[in-house]
Amino acid sequence: MNIEKKLTALSERISYAREILGGSLRPELEAFALEVAGFKDKHGRKSAEDQFKTLEALDRRLSALEEALDRQLTPMDKVRIVRHPQRVCLKDILENVYDNYSEIGGKDEHSIDPGMLIARAYISRRKGKKLINQPVMVVGQEKGHGEEFRNGGSIKPWGNSKALKYMKVAARERIPIHAYVNTPGSYPVEDFPGAAQQIAENIYEMAGLEVPIIAIFSEGGSGGAEAIGMADKRLMMSHGYYSVISPEGAAAIEGHIRGPERAPVELIASCAKSQMITAQDNLRNGYIDEIVEEPPLGARPDHFDFYKRLREQVVRATDEVTLSVRGVRLFRALALRHFRKNLDIIVRWDMSESARERLVARRYRKYRRLGQHAYQDKRSFWEKLNAARSGVVSSTYSSVRYGLLKPLKQNIQRIAEEVTDEIHVITGKIDSIYRSVAGKIGMKSPIDNAKVMELTSLSRDDSNGHLDNGTSYVSPQAREDREVSCPYSAKRGCMDIWAKDLFTDFAGVCPTCGHHFPMEYQWYLHNVFDEGSIREFNRDIVAGNPTGFPNFDERIEAAKDKTGLGSSCMTFHASVENIDLTCAMLIAKFRGGSVGAAEGEKFIRALEIAQKKHRPFLAYIHGTAGIRIQEGVNGLIQMPRVTLAVRKYIEAGGLYIVLYDTNSYAGPVASFLGCSPYQYAVRSSRLGFAGPGVIRETTGIDIPPNYHNCYKALSRGHIQGVWSRRDIRKNLHQSFLTIGGRNLYYR
Structure with a gap:
């Protein structure tokens, strides 16, 4: 290598070091840079051999300086690297x-x-x-x-x-x-x-x-x-x-x-x-x-x-x-x-x-x-013991009922159906002859219209357009003595609605255009599921601050005090029209419904219980802002962790339904929610990968106002349907009866 190339290489290494240090002045590096810059003035008259030896010494000094700087690198320096x-x-x-x-x-x-x-x-x-x-x-x-x-x-x-x-x-x-x-x-x-x-x-x-x-x-x-x-x-x-x-x-x-x-x-x-x-x-x-x-x-x-x-x-x-x-x-x-x-x-x-x-x-x-250290498990010893006992009982019951008895029952049923189908060949021929003779002599076969309707009709709507609340829960919004204007009134001619009517009889839905006003998660608990059927579990697995993020402990505790929740995820057993299910709900009121280690763990445990009990699983997303950034990778790792649990549950034959409400974005949607084959959204919800601000910052593009609208998501194939809030109960029941895996208990 000639002297010019050697000098250029040293200068480039100095420039590189300056750039990754983000402009922070390091006296030792600047002093070395001055020495390299003045090399020709100081050593230019020496022989080529002496100059090269001096450059070799400078190279060794720079290597030692790089090692010293490397030991002092900050996390942000490594980002620049x-x-x-x-x-x-x-x-x-x-x-x-x-x-x-x-x-x-x-x-x-x-x-x-x-x-x-x-x-x-x-x-x-x-x-x-x-x-x-x-x-x-x-x-x-x-x-x-x-x-x-x-x-x-x-x-x-x-x-x-x-x-x-x-x-x-x-x-x-x-x-x-x-x-x-x-x-x-x-x-x-x-x-x-x-x-x-x-x-x-x-x-x-x-x-x-x-x-x-x-x-x-x-x-x-x-x-x-x-x-x-x-x-x-x-x-x-x-x-x-x-x-x-x-x-x-x-x-x-x-x-x-x-x-x-x-x-x-x-x-x-x-x-x-x-x-x-x-x-x-x-x-x-x-x-x-x-x-x-x-x-x-x-x-x-x-x-x-x-x-x-x-x-x-x-x-x-x-x-x-x-x-x-x-x-x-x-x-x-x-x-x-x-x-x-x-x-x-x-x-x-x-x-x-x-x-x-x-x-x-x-x-x-x-x-x-992974991530077992990143959440707080505040359950008592007896609660943990009872949970373990319940898991063993459920596994044993599941193995006997679904591993031994159900296959035996299915084999017997299959043989019986085969024999019945063979007999139908003979009886069908006799019935055909009977109908032919009856038609010639003027006789009519009796037809049970009710039976025909039962066999040919999949379902019917008995609600007559009204929501049967049947509970004592009333939205706090209904207690305000005021009229509420639909945000689309100027465009669609919607009339003002009295708050009490809007948030009780109309379930927060504009009676003119169908716009959905936000409703509290408690409304869904009291109106979607059978009354008295909700049984919460793992409540004492709560969010913490595993990274020690500055001033975040106070914010987490404030969210717990304000909402009465330990995390943004609530897991419970419930039923819809007497069909038992397991549900994980992400609640927007707690830190925007963001997901961290506690939420991921609760979601996984709920899936494992649903698999043991052979129950359908509902992920109701009242809203999620994504992964909780203050938890760092402890939150990010929940994307693959929970997705693996979802896959295991689905592969075992479970029915996994996701229902989005309000705003749902980022990591959860890009992993354990987005992998469901059955995703639905409540009308007026918005969902996608990144919010408008993030898209503007990363791409420089201003997206149209309806870019994340649920109907846009439907047209792009992200979701499979858009539901009115007043139809959630009916549509869920319909889904449980018509879709899902081979392994559900009511199949």
Whole structure:
């Protein structure tokens, strides 16, 4: 390397260090920069050999300075590292970690979404004279190095759909998946298939892929990370971050920033620290399994030792996942666990059918264990003991009734039906002859019209357009002695309505245009479910502040005092028209219905109980603002955790219905709610992936006022129907009778 190139390289390293430090002055770095800038003036007359030796000494000093600066990096510094154009990208990794690869699903800008890169790659391993080529499917967000057409790794719905398509190909071909997560978040568009819906589908389907999945995190931004981040083993680069929201987004929420304003730099840095977003934080909390150490100040394209280290850890992680579900594995598993360096072990990545089944079951158990430290369980010892006893009783009863007696009953019934159908062939012929003779002599067969109607009519509406309240609950809004104007009165000619009539007889529905005014969650408890049937459980699992976010303990306690609730999720058993069900309700009154560790845990436990009791499950979403940002990844991890529980429940034959009301956005909609095959919305509700403010901030686009309207969601295929509030009870009962799985108790 000549002297000019060496000087240029040193200058570039200094500029890079300045940029990732965010402009904060470091005297030692500035002094070194002055020394490099004055190199020619001071050493220009020396011989080339002496100049080169001096430059070598400067290089060693800069390396030592980089190591010192690396130890002082803040979480926000690491955010700047992963966003820097010089950050190692997926193509660099494909070129240097894998032995051969072919990019598929489009290339560069000639792709449905250039931000999502898919490649069929090989890792070659030598054992003696034998060379073994092991194929993998590599998927990941690709930012490139300043390539604007890749949209900074912010993936559109169709990009996530492409990733899922090829992950399914990998499952069919029975090869492992290596997913490289490097995104600030998904691009918030609702056009079909919709950002939220596609992320939800990705998480749901990845939960059941019967091949090892290894995820490697660099920048893990919110739902965009979860779209490909569900994995059996999760590695994270030491300078990466994994977060429920960007530090800037968190600061905007915390600082109540509106419009074109920007949050103060100090607040952004504080949020980055408080959310516990670094690799070290996530390893400590159990949300990643291993850290891949990077060079000082982060991995860049020419750091070849880093690629070697990454390859070793990715290969070992794939080996460990494969061996964990194998039959014959004792010595190799011990060697991988205790002698990690310089291993000469070959693990073939193909698995038997039983091993693949164990892999999926192990994946569920892994995510079920996550986040157990992040909520407060205030149940007494006796309450916990009673819950455990109830679970054992329910499991035993379920095994006997549905595992032994029901199959026997079905077999007997099937044989009886076959015999009956055979007999009908004979009796039908006799009946045909009888009708023919009766017609010729003028006789008419008696017809039971009531019986015909019973057989041919699916249901009928007995309400005559009136809601049968039948309870003592009255909305506080009905106690106000005033007239209420419909917000659409100027456009639709709606008359003013007296508050008492509107919020009692009309159930908060404008009698002219059908606009739905917001109603309290208590209204639904008293008007949708059978009177006296609600039995709440797990009330004492309550929200906390697992990250120690500044001033958040007070806000959580204030929400508990104001609402009388311990979290935004209420779980209970109830019935509708004598059909027993289990319900999880997200309540907007408690912190906007946001979801954290307590809400996720309650949701999962409710699903597990519903599965044991063979009951249909209703997720009634009174409103949700998304994942609770103050809980950091403790909240974000609920997206895959609860989705896995939903999948397990549905796969067991359960009926999972989601009903949205008011405003429902972000993480829950993009995971455990959006994966339901039966999603409905109450009229006048709004739902989607991101609110108007977030879309404006991330895309610069002002969306139309009706962009998130439930009818728009219906036309895009997000939901399957729009219900009037006054018809919820009737429509739910209809749904329980006509849709659902094979395993429900009343089938």
